[in-house]
Amino acid sequence: MAKQIKDLSTEEKIKEAARKVFTSKGFAAARTRDIAEEAGMNLALLNYYFRSKEKLFEIVMTENLLHFISGIQTLLYDTATSIDEKIDRLTNYYIDQIIEYPDLPLFILNALKSNAKFLKGKLNKNIMLKSHFMLQLQAELKKNKKTIKPLHFIINTFSMIIFPFVARPLLMEVALSKDAEFIELMNERRKLIPVWIKTILRS
Amino acid sequence: MAKQIKDLSTEEKIKEAARKVFTSKGFAAARTRDIAEEAGMNLALLNYYFRSKEKLFEIVMTENLLHFISGIQTLLYDTATSIDEKIDRLTNYYIDQIIEYPDLPLFILNALKSNAKFLKGKLNKNIMLKSHFMLQLQAELKKNKKTIKPLHFIINTFSMIIFPFVARPLLMEVALSKDAEFIELMNERRKLIPVWIKTILRS
DNA sequence: TTCAATTTTAATCAAATGATTAAAAAATAT
DNA sequence: ATATTTTTTAATCATTTGATTAAAATTGAA
Structure with a gap:
């Protein structure tokens, strides 16, 4: 039809x-x-x-969020990849994603802050905690006799990937002059972030 | 009068x-x-x-931003403190600040994104690059024969401090259940972030 | 084709919102 | 005390904005 x-x-x-x-x-x-x-x-x-602006927003918001989350899910639940490989892939995947959709991170952070209601049940509380990546992290930390909560390293990874993008206008104001410089910096971080994460995990 | x-x-x-x-x-x-x-x-x-909502916003915004920046300035330009001490202080100072004004980071990031016009000239391009901290970073990196741009480490520090706070609603949704857990996590980071930064700087 | 259902449009509504105004109240000066 | 200036208030304006409606156009079925 x-x-x-x-x-x-x-x-x-x-x-x-x-x-x-x-x-x-x-x-x-x-x-x-x-x-x-x-x-x-x-x-x-x-x-x-x-029906309304609100309904439309909820639909768009939910789709954006699920897209964002499903990327994580695929990577973090892959039992075929090593912890190091997961860190590499996560970094590159999210840098690619944010370069493609630069407004998405701040949009999601804002929406979650002000609109947590209609999302209840849409996000799985255990998506991080029950992932294969989490198991690998725990094993790695145990091997290195570290008692730090594995969640810290997940936070660190996402922080180092996402934050510079949401702080881009501030960075441009206080430290950079050309857009190309910013992009260069972020591309350097594709290799650097995995090294840093692996270092603090093991040293 | x-x-x-x-x-x-x-x-x-x-x-x-x-x-x-x-x-x-x-x-x-x-x-x-x-x-x-x-x-x-x-x-x-x-x-x-x-005169108007806009003018009022500009005044408030400018004050917020200068307050945020002046905190950095005081810490990063102190020639009496070692690089390690600066990292410790920066971490604790900003965690304190954000716990006191939890909405400020996201507000500033949003305002800078959409309203960069009226801020021109209010922020000093060299506040990061010409700081004493930057000199110390450069010296430290040279000593350790690293060719990574020192700016990366400044970005990492602020990322690891600020990002978890702006992502708090997401964290609460996917990994935590009580506010107290979040605060506990952030307080653990007061000691952890400086260790991590010093580690990736030197290892 | 003809008719019914669906989709699209232009016009309009009602509420929200930033801003103004003229008068009242308060403060200050003479 | 009186007059003048400054500050505050209540009422109102004009515009914006989300939403609705009734009619027109389009589509699909009989």
């Missing part, structure tokens, strides 16, 4: 436009008219397909 | 209310009525003392 195809297409156009506008401006600053214009659609269609 | 005293007091009340509301909700979601109510003042006073 052409109907279904068109449905999906129109809905999807609005959703994509919403994703773009919400992600770059945040919920409050995004106007439904911005989204309609971005999608090249009549404003009323937004309320026809999605 | 009583006039000056009262001026400052009223202005300051509005500014404090604005700081609170802007910092917790962000610029777009903050309504001038929220700020007036928070300050216990008539809405019109906001436009009487400050």
Whole structure:
């Protein structure tokens, strides 16, 4: 049926436009008219397909978050890769992802801060704690006679990967002058972060 | 003159209310009525003392940012402290600061992302690069025959300190269950982060 | 084709919101 | 004390913005 195809297409156009506008401006600053214009659609269609700005946001937000999380899941639950390989892959995968979707990290952090309600149950509390990576971390720490909680190293990895991107405007203001410098720095970190993480894990 | 005293007091009340509301909700979601109510003042006073919501935001934002930066400046430019001592102090100072003003980091990151215009000239490009800490870092790296840019280690330090706080809602969702656990984790990091930084600097 | 259902549009609504105004109140100076 | 200036208030404005509606256009079925 052409109907279904068109449905999906129109809905999807609005959703994509919403994703773009919400992600770059945040919920409050995004106007439904911005989204309609971005999608090249009549404003009323937004309320026809999605009930309200809130509903649309929840859908986009949930999809963004699940996309972000599923990347982690795939990498951290792979029983075929070593701990070192996981660290390498995680670093490169997330640097790639953030370069492709630079507004996503700050958007997710903001949305989670102000909108934790509708996400209840969407995220699995054990996604980190029950992962294969966590088991490998625990084994590694035990081998090195360290009593530090493995979660710290997961936090460190994500911190070193993500933070420089969300702090990019500050970095540009206080330490860098050209965009190319920033990108160069982040590409250096692809190799450096894994080395650092492995070092603090074992030294 | 009583006039000056009262001026400052009223202005300051509005500014404090604005700081609170802007910092917790962000610029777009903050309504001038929220700020007036928070300050216990008539809405019109906001436009009487400050010309507009934007102007008020710029003032609050600038003050927040300078407060944040001046903390760094004091610590990083102290020629009397060793590099290790600087790392210790920086870590503890910023963990203290963020526990006291938990909304500030995300607020600053957001504001810098969307509003870089009015800040031009307010931040010194060389605040990081010309600091005593940077000299000490360079010396330390040279001593250890490392060719990594010292800026990486500054980024790592701030990443490991600040990121877990801005990612707190995500952490609570995927790995922790009680606020106390989070605080415990962050307090463990007071000692851990300096050890990690010193390790990757020298190993 | 013809009819019914679905989708799209233009116009409009109602509430929210930043801002202004004119008058009242308070403070200060003479 | 009186007059002048400054500060505060209540009421109101104008615009923005999320949402609705009724009609038009399009699509699919009979």
